[in-house]
Amino acid sequence: MSGKNPGMDLMTLSALAEPNRMHIVELLRDGPLTVGEIAERLGLRQPQASKHLKVLSDNGILEVKAEANRRIYKLRPEPFQALDSWVKSFRRIMEDRFDNLEDYLRELQNKEQSKDSLK
Amino acid sequence: MSGKNPGMDLMTLSALAEPNRMHIVELLRDGPLTVGEIAERLGLRQPQASKHLKVLSDNGILEVKAEANRRIYKLRPEPFQALDSWVKSFRRIMEDRFDNLEDYLRELQNKEQSKDSLK
C-alpha cells in the first residue's frame, strides 16, 4: 500500500544473527556442502547442524538438493539481494559527513577551548 | 590471523532483527528524533522505547545527543557501511545464474518432456 517501504525481512536477519548459522553461511560461500561436511568443519553435532540448516532454509537463505542419502545445502541469492537493496536505501545515511559535521565542529571547538584554558 | 574475514557483527544483526527496533531505524531515516517522539509515532510505551534505543546505541547503530531534558537519537553510518560491505562480499552468490544453471537446464528438460508426452 504505502509504497516506499523496502520492508527488510526480519527473519532473514535473525536467522543470520546466530553464530553457528553465520558460520554456515560463511562456509557455504565457497560452494555447496552436505550436512555432514558442514557439521564436521564447524565442530557441530549433526542434529544441531540439521536444525540450523532447517532454520536457514525455512527462511530462504539456503536451498537443499537431495542426493540419495545426503542433502546438499547451498546459498540462495535472493536474501542477499534483498539485504543489499535494503542497505543501499540507507546511502544518504552512509555517505554521512554531514550529519557528523556538527559533531566534528563541536569537537574542534572543544579542543580550542582546552588550548585557551592553558594560556 | 586468516585475513579474508569481513566478520559481520552479529550484534548489529540481532539488534535490527527485532520489529520495534527495525521500526525505529526506519523512522530515523528521515532525521533525528527524541525518545518521546519515537515512542509516540510507534505506539510504544516510553520505557520500552528507551530500552530498545539503548540496545541500538549500545551496538553502535544509534548515537545520542543530550539536549537538556531530551535525548535526541540518530542513525550512525558505520553499521550500515559494514553491512553493505559484508553483503557486497557475496556478489558472486548474488550474481548467480551459474549456481542455478543446472536447475534451469533441468527445468527446460522437464518442459520438453511435457511437450513430448503430448505428441
Place this chain on the structure above:
DNA sequence: TTTAAATATTCCTTTACAGGAATATTCCTT
C-alpha cells in the same frame, strides 16, 4: 532382508530477552 550411514525430528532443560508496571534520575519551570 538385515545392517549401516546420513539426516531429520522429538523431548527436555536452560537461558536470553521482550513487555508491563513501578520507580529512579535529570533538568526545566515557576
Place this chain on the structure above:
DNA sequence: AAGGAATATTCCTGTAAAGGAATATTTAAA
C-alpha cells in the same frame, strides 16, 4: 525550593530458542 516533564532503570514474568541426548527416517550396501 517544589513540582513537573522527559528519560532511564529495575524487577517480574512469560516465552522463544538453542543445545544435549535419544530416536525416527530414508537410502545405500552387504
